[in-house]
Amino acid sequence: MTDIALRCVNAEVTYTIRSHRPLIRDILRGQRPAAQKIHALRGVTFDIPVGESVGIVGPNGSGKTTMLQATTGLLPVSAGEILVRSVPTFLGVQAVLRNQLTGRRNIEVGLLAQGLNRAAVEELLPAVVEFTGLGNAIDMRMETYSSGMKARLHFAVATATSPEILLIDEALAVGDRSFREKSAQRLDEHRANAGTVLLVSHNLAEIRRSCDRVIWLQDGLIVADGPTDEVLASYEAS
Amino acid sequence: MTSDTTSQQPSDGLFPVGRPTPLGTYLRDLWARRDYIIRVPINELKSQNAHTLLGGIWLVLNPLLQVGVYFLVFGVIMPIDRGVDSYLVFLTIGVFTFHYSQRVISDGARSVVSSMGLIRTLRFPRATLPLSNSVGQAVAFGPVFAVMLVVIFAYGNAPTLRWLLIPVLFVLQSLFSLGASLLAARFNHLYRDLENLLPFVFRLLFYVSGVLYSVDHYVDDALLRALFAFNPMYVYVTAWRWVMVGGPATAVEAAAAVAWAVVTLVVGFTVFRAGENTYGRTG
Secondary structure, eight states, X not given: OOOEEEEEXXXXXXEEEESSOOOHHHHHHTOOOOEEEEEEEEEEEEEEETTOEEEEEOOTTSSHHHHHHHHHTSSOOSEXXXXXXXXXXXXXXXXXXXXXXXXXXXXXXXXXXXXXXHHHHHHHHHHHHHHHTOGGGGGSBGGGSOHHHHHHHHHHHHTSSOOSEEEEESOOOOSSHHHHHHHHHHHHHHHHTTOEEEEEOSOHHHHHHHOSEEEEEETXXXXXXXXXXXXXXXXXXX | OOGGGSSSOOTTSOEETTOOOOHHHHHHHHHHTHHHHHHHHHHHHHHHTTTSSSGGGHHHHHHHHHHHHHIIIIIXXXXXXXXXXXXXXXXXXXXXXXXXHHHHHHHHHHHTGGGHHHHHHOOOOTTHHHHHHHHHHHHHHHHHHHHHHHHHHHTTOOOOGGGGGHHHHHHHXXXXXXXXXXXXXXXXXXXXXXXXXXXXXXXXXXXHTTSSSOHHHHOOOHHHHHHGGGXXXXXXXXXXXXXXXXXXXXXXXXHHHHXXXXXXXXXXXXXXXXXXXXXXOOO
8 A cells, every 4th residue: 555645534725805804994883894705625535645746627716726725734724634744845935036146045045945954055056056057147146037047046946855745836837948848857856756746737738747647626626536637538528 | 844744643654734833843943944044134134235336334334324423413513411421332332232123123023924925835933034034133233233342442441341241131132122023023914003003112112211311310219210121122222331331220120131031032932933823824
């Protein structure tokens, strides 16, 4: 029996969105801002074995991102439970990168932010610099970069460390064709090292390429869960 | 990576996500991130003046110019003593040490709400953010302190044995400020109103903490003066003057300097951690 990396048992996520936070004005008048209860996930159950790549598809607002956020503990489950082998990590360090810093400094900070210590960063740095393919521009401030160059830097930093369970929410196809190939390879390597991947995407070609299994979400419920070809065939037919 | 969760697993190796981290683990995770906590604010300081001609020199020039203005106003234009000898020294120590806490607390209050993107993508002990801000402000205090020393020497003061207490006092004030910034970060995340309020709180504190005048000179009654110990900013400003140039201070104030540091840090950290899982959530 293979080990389970992530297990959702009847997981539900409910939250309230309000038109605005209650202001003192509302409280004095005894009014409440218009509120809506959102059942983003209404009981989903699945097991993901270690080393599997799972694509998540579904229309906008079907609960895909909510599900990923719930697996990191950022959103609490209102019922059911989510069990993990290690806390899943989003692919993305956009929030860490600073325009005023050079590419090299950004790599350092990005790696530190992902929990590495200085010694590990020193060790990894040359390989990451190499992977970006930015050449001399690596010692220029990031504000001088084109958006493609920024995307390369971002991807290189984000994938430099391999979390056990990796969450990818869209936006994987970055840079030019050769860099896209390099990126895809990097993810293949990650999976080869028994890394588990959850990939949310509207790009079905990308899902076909990199996922063994697909979960189709609609209105917070699982419509289908199975081999990529089967699920995508019925998803496209819907 | 997320080493915070490798311990205490049931037999199948799975554990529920999003459960609160025990205190020990939390502190260990913070310690494991020390390189990030130190590196990031230093980078920030370096890049702050990236678009200026003078660059890092501004870190020293800024406090120098401040003192220059005070010298012009209080030394040349209207030289008054307000009950203290060498008013410029008195003023410099007061203003610089007051501003240090003010910076730590008001920037710390924003540290969580300004890093929402980071909080939503990466998992780390959220106290990293106010802590990192505090470290940055402490580093930035270096050049400020150097300018303060120049002023002190320029007025003919020499180092005394009391100067051995400088690190102790600095640590105490830093711990107090960190505690207050943790508290402020939590409440500012809850209601951003705090951000609008803080400048006024500090302006009021500035006037009642004896930054510009000697409280000792105006308040004779010992009992009444003891009341000032309830104002931490007064306590630290007064303690700095006592350490640096021997201004008046009492045992009450010394005890208060320790008490404020310990209590504020413990309360601030506890309150901040109680909100650990709420940071980054919407609604």
